[in-house]
Amino acid sequence: MSCLPNEAEALITVRDLIRWGASRFREAGLHFGHGTDNALDEAYYLVLRSLHLPFDLPAVYLESAVTPRERAAVLKLLRSRVTTRKPAAYLLGEISFAGFDFDVDERVLIPRSPIGELIERGFSPWLTAPPTRILDLCAGSGCIGIACALTFPQARVDLAELSTGALAVCRKNIARHGVGDRVRACRSDVYSGLGDARYDLIVANPPYVSAAEWKTLPPEYRHEPRMALEAGSDGMDVVARILEGAVDHLVPGGTLICEVGGSVEAFEARWPRLPVTWIEFERGGDGVFLIGRESLAEHL
Incomplete structure (x- = not known):
């Protein structure tokens, strides 16, 4: 699973990354049951953990722009969830x-x-x-x-x-x-x-x-x-x-x-x-x- 260059650049905010991850998880038919029970919550969990942000983050911060380095790290993690089928906790440790x-x-x-x-x-x-x-x-x-x-x-x-x-x-x-x-x-x-x-x-x-x-x-x-x-x-x-x-x-x-x-x-x-x-x-x-x-x- 990969992003086209222009597609990756279009993922600007925290919310963009959560939405993209949830879409890919549903597309891949992943199973949830190790802390979350749906694709959106799993993507939210992985994106915020990757960005070292709290889960009670005020919604306004979801519109914050991520840096290219942060985006690359988040996308790598989201891709790993799809390609390995490992539960999120194992990917995060x-x-x-x-x-x-x-x-x-x-x-x-x-x-x-x-x-x-x-x-x-x-x-x-x-x-x-x-x-x-x-x-x-x-x-x-x-x-x-x-x-x-x-x-x-x-x-x-x-x-x-x-x-x-x-x-x-x-x-x-x-x-x-x-x-x-x-x-x-x-x-x-x-x-x-x-x-x-x-x-x-x-x-x-x-x-x-x-x-x-x-x-x-x-x-x-x-x-x-x-x-x-x-x-x-x-x-x-x-x-x-x-x-x-x-x-x-x-x-x-x-x-x-x-x-x-x-x-x-x-x-x-x-x-x-x-x-x-x-x-x-x-x-x-x-x-x-x-x-x-x-x-x-x-x-x-």
């Missing part, structure tokens, strides 16, 4: 989650969980007291656990992750946010590397895509680690292990919050009588349940 920026690359799933909204609200109204020991299971980039640490300054947080590549990204983000005194990254296959540690709150965004569904995912998702997405014939293999071990790793009165995304039917087929609470979100997203330790102990 970072993404915002729960109000904080995190490093990401193709060793980790791109943060997009609605759990971010819960963290921003301090898990209100679901938690009656601030948690002091938190476990982020299947941590990936560490965004959930680190955002929790930044939200609850008194909390100590473990990031449990099996992938050594993902753990390297976790440690990068721990250093980025200066929380190394309270947050540790642990190589752990679910609970296997945690010993007898117990937590007030376990938060998990595990793989929950079925093997059949994974084969049908758009190209953008194929850039993400398969082990972060696919989990057996019904997508519930890792979720089952999380549920089975949660009682032994929660303190009395502790809480498990876990995402299963679009696999709610598969979850309810496996555990039809488990008394979970499905959380509703103001900004969209679903498939996140909450259950207390005592309910788990009674029903599993």
